[in-house]
Amino acid sequence: MDHFLNKDGALHAEDVPVAEIAAAVGTPFYVYSTATLLRHFHLFDEALAGMDHLVCYAMKAASNQAILKTLGDAGAGMDVVSGGEYLRAKAAGILGERIVFSGVGKTRDEIHLALSGGIRQFNVESEPEMEVLNAVALELGKVAPITIRVNPDVDAKTHAKIATGKSENKFGIPISRAIEVYAMAGAMQGLDVMGIDVHIGSQLTDLTPYELAYQKVAELTEELRAQGHNIRRLDLGGGLGIPYERSNEAPPLPSDYGALVKRTLGHLGCEIEIEPGRLIAGNAGLMVSEVIYVKEGEDREFLIIDGAMNDLIRPAMYDAHHDIIPVVEPAPGAEPAKYDIVGPVCESGDTFAKHRTMTPMHAGDLVAFRSAGAYGAVMSSEYNSRPLIPEVLVKGDQFAVIRRRPTFDEMINRDTIPEWL
Numbered sequence: 506m507d508h509f510l511n512k513d514g515a516l517h518a519e520d521v522p523v524a525e526i527a528a529a530v531g532t533p534f535y536v537y538s539t540a541t542l543l544r545h546f547h548l549f550d551e552a553l554a555g556m557d558h559l560v561c562y563a564m565k566a567a568s569n570q571a572i573l574k575t576l577g578d579a580g581a582g583m584d585v586v587s588g589g590e591y592l593r594a595k596a597a598g599i600l601g602e603r604i605v606f607s608g609v610g611k612t613r614d615e616i617h618l619a620l621s622g623g624i625r626q627f628n629v630e631s632e633p634e635m636e637v638l639n640a641v642a643l644e645l646g647k648v649a650p651i652t653i654r655v656n657p658d659v660d661a662k663t664h665a666k667i668a669t670g671k672s673e674n675k676f677g678i679p680i681s682r683a684i685e686v687y688a689m690a691g692a693m694q695g696l697d698v699m700g701i702d703v704h705i706g707s708q709l710t711d712l713t714p715y716e717l718a719y720q721k722v723a724e725l726t727e728e729l730r731a732q733g734h735n736i737r738r739l740d741l742g743g744g745l746g747i748p749y750e751r752s753n754e755a756p757p758l759p760s761d762y763g764a765l766v767k768r769t770l771g772h773l774g775c776e777i778e779i780e781p782g783r784l785i786a787g788n789a790g791l792m793v794s795e796v797i798y799v800k801e802g803e804d805r806e807f808l809i810i811d812g813a814m815n816d817l818i819r820p821a822m823y824d825a826h827h828d829i830i831p832v833v834e835p836a837p838g839a840e841p842a843k844y845d846i847v848g849p850v851c852e853s854g855d856t857f858a859k860h861r862t863m864t865p866m867h868a869g870d871l872v873a874f875r876s877a878g879a880y881g882a883v884m885s886s887e888y889n890s891r892p893l894i895p896e897v898l899v900k901g902d903q904f905a906v907i908r909r910r911p912t913f914d915e916m917i918n919r920d921t922i923p924e925w926l
């Protein structure tokens with residue numbers, strides 16, 4: 506459920522007409538709903554009630570500081586994967602003790618930054634990383650809290666580019682070698698081995714892979730405890746999917762997921778962390794774009810809009826479906842039409858949808874891409890020298906620009922021409 510509803514024929518973000526935002530900031534832009542972000546955070550928080558837990562929002566999904574602060578104020582921790590994300594979370598007021606550091610290739614500098622600035626834990630992904638972490642901790646006279654990410658060799662049954670829990674993926678250490686690697690970690694003076702981390706992929710629409718992975722984590726917890734490790738924290742990753750195609754998708758709910766966590770891991774008495782990104786931000790954001798032209802092709806009509814693959818890359822990159830809806834409802838009785846919906850970028854991959862049934866559209870009409878809050882703005886680029894598009898946050902009847910559109914000069918003047926030219 507989200508808070509983008511049609512009222513009197515006009516799409517609203519909470520209580521604000523989307524067309525009003527378009528008039529104020531220009532198109533294309535992203536708009537997020539505070540109430541939807543909070544609703545999704547609370548669903549997870551409630552799903553884990555009764556267990557000692559922290560919901561660490563995977564900020565890679567949407568990392569604007571206004572979003573981080575909204576969630577942080579509600580009690581969320583953060584999952585970060587780079588020095589930049591760590592500093593952004595800190596800038597948004599998130600305390601180091603509520604930040605977990607994930608990622609397969611943390612550099613020495615990033616480790617140094619987070620260890621000196623304060624961190625809840627590092628999720629270690631390899632032995633060489635563990636050695637660097639230990640060395641930096643000893644240099645700083647600190648003890649680094651860690652979990653070790655294990656790769657449970659479970660098929661998450663999701664898009665190949667976002668599955669992470671099979672043995673052929675680059676993530677974590679093979680669960681078969683866990684005992685050995687934990688023994689190494691346990692012997693390092695600079696590390697406090699607190700627990701286990703697992704994340705098997707993203708946009709999971711079935712709970713079975715979680716069940717298989719968490720059963721393996723439960724067994725491993727008992728084995729490691731028997732070896733003398735004080736395993737007291739389990740980071741279970743993120744990945745719960747959202748309905749992108751609302752007419753025919755109904756992925757499991759956070760409450761089902763919470764019940765699964767309790768069933769598989771509750772008896773261990775560990776503190777539970779989860780790292781959801783998409784389910785918190787995905788349906789809390791739209792990308793809004795304007796139709797530039799309606800073009801007659803040989804056998805189809807193209808809706809050429811001012812948003813492009815550089816603004817929302819998911820369809821080009823993962824063949825992802827986004828529902829695309831008109832911002833103003835057409836007059837009753839309008840015959841639906843079929844369009845290929847495309848952006849102005851110079852490649853055929855800049856196609857958002859093919860043969861999509863829509864109400865009849867005209868130049869100047871606004872369309873909204875649903876489910877664009879996660880992995881939308883954060884994955885955008887300036888390809889074709891198109892400036893990054895603005896982000897807007899709505900709360901009730903208020904809205905604010907939370908990242909403005911840069912000017913062409915700001916974009917162009919980052920280049921430097923060497924003296925010899």
Ligand code: LLP
Pocket residue numbers: 563566584607608667704706707708742743744745780781782783784819823879880
């Ligand atoms: N934790 C770790 C260690 C992760 O790698 C990820 C996502 C998450 C948590 C959050 O997963 P979520 O709850 O959002 O599924 N750009 C792709 C998705 C990439 C996901 C990468 N890792 C997309 O647009 O579908």
